[in-house]
Amino acid sequence: MEEHNFELVDVEYVKEGTNWYLRVFIDKKGGITIDDCELVSKSLEKTLDKEDPIKNSYILEVSSPGLDRPLKKDSDFERYKGRIVDIKLYKAFNKKKEYSGELIGLKDNIVYIIDEDGNELSFNRNDIAIIRLAILF
Structure with a gap:
């Protein structure tokens, strides 16, 4: 992510209904595009599949933190x-x-x-x- 100047804003791992979601929120100067989310998603998928830190199945979502982003750092x-x-x-x-x-x-x-x-x-x-x-x- 750093090579593309993305900032990791937040990560959530939550269960909704019967599904688990791994949500990754990213940002960068000038804002995030759908292509940025796709790039990070593909990169994360490779790493997560290789390292396999989460044993059960989940849905990976990558997005911007939104207009009402939380302040964390x-x-x-x-x-x-x-x-x-x-x-x-x-x-x-x-x-x-x-x-x-x-x-x-x-x-x-x-x-x-x-x-x-x-x-x-x-x-x-x-x-x-x-x-x-x-x-x-």
Whole structure:
């Protein structure tokens, strides 16, 4: 993947119904095309078939993380500074579990946003179930 400048965003291995899915989310500067997904899928299939790390059968899916991509890596918080994010917490804070606002950044494992009322809020990264880029209409 590195030779094509793809970034591995996330990997999921989940069971849905009777099928197992190995989902690989990739990104690159300028965005991902269907040809990129096909290239990575074929490359991964060869490696996975050779190494055989997953013994049961599964469906391999390769895609972009989407417009509402989750922020996982420290570099994501720098890359998307200034963008609107949606945050879901494990436990309620001020009687709410969901927040939205402009991403200010990440420092010392604390995520900072400015909410729609202009208040600066901070959340310990360990308290965040998921943080995603917001889709604005």
